[in-house]
Amino acid sequence: MSNQIKVVLTEDEIPRQWYNIQADLSHPLPPPLGPDGKPVTPAMLEKVFPANMLPQEFATERWIDIPEGILEKLYLWRPAPLFRARALEKALGTPAKIYYKNEGFSPAGSHKPNTSVAQAWYNKEFGIKRLTTETGAGQWGSALAFACALFGLKCRVYMVRISFDQKPFRKLMMQAWGAECLPSPSENTAFGRKVLEDDMDTPGSLGIAISEAIEDCVSSKDTRYSLGSVLNHVLMHQTIIGLEAKKQMAKINEYPDVVIGCAGGGSNFAGLAFPFLADKMAGKNLRVVAVEPAACPTLTKGPFVYDHGDCAGMTPLLAMHSLGHTFVPKPIHAGGLRYHGMAPLVSHVLREGLIEASALHQVECYTSAVQWARTEGFIPAPETSHAIAQVVREANRAKEEGKERVILFNWSGHGLMDLTGYDNFLQGHLHDYHLTDEDMKKSLASLEGLPKPPPLK
């Protein structure tokens, strides 16, 4: 076609190994710490994650084989096409070339199944019968429900009560795949009952839901817990995105000047960016930008600390950028970006100076999302709109500077389940949330008394 807009890979070209960035870091990742302040060992996590997958969390080898049983299922929507957004380029009048990986073709509509399928497969292989997890807006819960259906595992999802009530369709997706979806806090766990006792009308939070899912897991037979972001192995499962993108860019003799992804827990960003960071660590010149919501500015305003992954303080301490585990993000539509912390690996590469971070407000993001839908066609998820808004900024800067620039970003998922945000925006009802110093101070206080990560040598 005269106007090539899509680069596809064949079956033979699908990556057969994940990239583990831990092999290439110039400083090692500070280890997770247990309640005693000592590094957590794999053995300590064996009641939570299957022992056949756990080594991945601590692995330092560069490449880890993707089992055939996982590839076979990923192949339903992978390799994912790389597109060039020519219509948007034209609308912006920019000399920049904008490329994107479209992760919206998976059955759950986002990049999440890249890891949910992998995790479900390892659990199945290990003889596990049932997985528990938590979900906020529902993207992760539906991705895990889908994966469990493929492998015949039972699945229970604790969904933050306010989302459970406000977003019934994500719950229906999970149920269509045979999963059980409970509003959290629930009567199902001791922790849930305790929270309900204190406040019958609580809207719930991701932190409460994590605590319930872990309690359910450790107190049940043949059950493990599954997390959709933040941890090392989860980010590694997503690197298939960036590995495909590198092959695709090479096919058209391009290499990105800027790589962009939105970042909540960090998995879709890392999935695209880490394989490119490998080149950067080897001397290649490129910028890599993580985009977060200004209402939850973990990377741009949160200190690098040891903090819990959940609000209740049940998880090990992770060395990461965090706003404090009691931080409750304002109700922006990008539910997947409402997390108080950031993946240790993403936090670490920011600290090493390998990436930049940008914090954007949601009205700007929706403006870009609507422009995207009306030029490029696919309606983006509110999370994805953060990456798009940054792309538009970069493309406009290229225009001002009169420079051709190659931009690559991760189009992490479609917004068909999140149309209410578009409605609010188009009706002019959407507004931005500004984080006050007082809010920050309050949640940062929850970090007091926790150990500090060692300085970079």
Place this chain on the structure above:
Amino acid sequence: MSNQIKVVLTEDEIPRQWYNIQADLSHPLPPPLGPDGKPVTPAMLEKVFPANMLPQEFATERWIDIPEGILEKLYLWRPAPLFRARALEKALGTPAKIYYKNEGFSPAGSHKPNTSVAQAWYNKEFGIKRLTTETGAGQWGSALAFACALFGLKCRVYMVRISFDQKPFRKLMMQAWGAECLPSPSENTAFGRKVLEDDMDTPGSLGIAISEAIEDCVSSKDTRYSLGSVLNHVLMHQTIIGLEAKKQMAKINEYPDVVIGCAGGGSNFAGLAFPFLADKMAGKNLRVVAVEPAACPTLTKGPFVYDHGDCAGMTPLLAMHSLGHTFVPKPIHAGGLRYHGMAPLVSHVLREGLIEASALHQVECYTSAVQWARTEGFIPAPETSHAIAQVVREANRAKEEGKERVILFNWSGHGLMDLTGYDNFLQGHLHDYHLTDEDMKKSLASLEGLPKPPPLK
């Protein structure tokens, strides 16, 4: 991969011509008739359809070139992969091989954009500024809104009021793409006002909405009307599905014994089936099955007659299987299959003995849809579930007979916007609607006094 489940085509292999089945019919299609009972000429339709596309409706040449400007946009989700449903085969324990074209990857989530993009392009080329259309459940309205956004056309969709109220998300999709979506009947047209005068609380109907969209079109400047199914040119635009499928089956040295598609207006069925019917007309041995809802059994119970395409009787008379233009189908979830008539070309090939028809109830269809989602992953639209249920029947028959059989069907779209039906089904609230003889008799009475199509010679 050891277990191949997907056949992809490269950019070079995308079909560059549509297949026009009119070239190969052994009897010519009876022409559409005007109010005077005489054949309608292209010139009479020029206020409704753009004159540069109209010849396609009457064309008899076998191949019609697809313009580059259309291919470029189709390329966003085409060529669509051909999958083998190995997990379902295994679950059914069938010796049959089940292949399907996945049309759910388009931005609107169904096969509809194959024609909406083509129609919008022709209108744009012809200098038209605005399109009107009607929509029931919203699949077509959203597909046209998407296409109009790509080409910078204005778009107004008259959406059946009950769907407008009950399915707000389809409306939000259209709005995200910049289209205007009005509940029909509306105050916007003389016909709509008349209907509202008679009954303020009417739920509306597709027939009313068509009448409003046509009235809006013919009374406005630079405006044309667009239809999502039924007509010859619409079905032809969909043949890209079957043309791709033939190439894909050939790549793996397979040829279907049975080709299956669900049929409401007939476009997704024809899109897959017509290129295979070309082989059948040339002597190839295969079965082709159109699947309709038992609650709206046009092909299996409707006579072959001349009837109007809309309830108000504003359209030309079409020679087709019809239950009578006053037939109001019961509220099954598969809104896209609730149409009183059937595409003249699909009706014609049934009459010529080239295809079979099957009518299924929705509980059986949802049972198969859930089994599909839990084995193959992608959640099907309620329309698509009719094709799946027929596939399951055929696969079970192959098992009983102990015969390997190659089944190919059209997976016409995803069900992410239609999850309420799954909820009703899973909660055991779904029931079947049985068409009574009295209902049939009543609506068939609306055919009285209309001309009769000539018998096949």
